[in-house]
Amino acid sequence: MGKRTIIEIDQELCDGCGTCETGCPEGALRIIGGKARLVGESLCDGLGACIGHCPKGAIHITERDADEYDEIAVLKEILPQGNPLLQAHFAHLDHHGQDLYLERAVNFLTSQGLPIPGGYERFGQKKAFAFSKPCGSGYAVSSPAKTQNAAGSPNASGGDAPAPSVFPAKPSGSSSLKNWPIQLHLANPRSPHFAGADVVVAADCTAFALGSFHADIVSGKSLVIACPKLDSGKDIYRAKLAEVIGQVRSVSVVIMEVPCCSGLLRLAQDARTDSGSKLPIQVLVVGIDGGFVARKTI
Template structure:
């Protein structure tokens, strides 16, 4: 099965640089540079097209392409054509989203082609810089242990969050995010975390997670493609599918099975069924 993915395409002739699309892109993958909207990172473009409705000129469309492994060298070849400001924005985006390996490849490309590195001075001085885009969709990796007080005082929280990443919604998640690499991945139906009281400790602790609703979410073919990419490209170690006992939840397991069957590498898949009253109804490897 050849995997397809949706990507935004910008018609520079129509673009007037108004910037409306930038606020519509929750991933921060769009910026206005030198008077034109630029896709500075297709790595994290979710292809949902929220930016299209924000464009008054009709300069943005969605096109479906055959998915190929991300190639930073090819991306840099495109970025350099748009000048130093676009190069700088792309490098900052990689750094903001902790894509260290791709950032190094980009630096190597600039060095090889004797192109000035616009981040060199900032990197030398180790300056902090402000992230771009809406924080609601920005990839965040906080896997370091939290320096929280473990005391059991009156004001201590009942349970500590075990979430180590953001975002968690599968449409917004990028398979290339660093916290997915060789991780034990939980694929959970939206309702499970509300039904199962100890969800964080029993399912999220030490793992990466994505959530989806097989009944209400649109674009579920994209879910299958992303799950396949998580298996093949992120090389996740295991998959644990957590669903509710209600029949409409079965679609999530079906999507995971479809992705696993299509993937070139194989991973063990566990299915956990949560009851509507909070207990575990069933748990086995599939």
């Protein structure tokens, strides 16, 4: 269990009409005792598809400690109800850019010998390992380019060769940063670096997972960084981003593939709404193995 976004129902406002049930393909909502109830935290993805279906405005998104969303449990709820609901669930995940959940869903259906909803076959297994743990869990990452202790390297056979210097004498590459500070709490949205600029809003971890971050992401752009899981003051983030988005030429959001990182994209989308801007948001999802997992325009 960890802190994440999840829906909350105002029981005073809810009149038990049941329209939210049809707006939740995942089956997280049920009418019990004349009121809508969240029947399983693990069934709620926190994306808020049900909010627009409530005529009373009784549903909103909050952030609190909750069970991790479980895509496989959701599929087991959906499958007995037929293909239209499964198709709606896939479309819902796709609309919100949840490529990791789609990958899990496709792999599960494939493992069960079940058909994949049309157009989503591309989300089949892409890695040698699957992400079945929450954001706070540890993963071992290896790739041919990063393998250490290969034959002939120091200490590869347990010898006593001296360890190499911790740091090189000089950087091997140049920085592409054009603005400072970059942490969103410290950045001034009225800085001239943002006016008419191409701006990147990046999750903290992306710069460490993606070796070509400066060359591929930052070059020629202004940058702000934030962590949607651990940072506090997200209302301040939203207000600052709204001011930034209202004056830029383009905005891109770079996030990690782990579920908790999608909160940064939701924050940017909310900020865009607040700003009144119609700018598309270019989204890049980075894998923990350093690759590009998905690209999307929202």
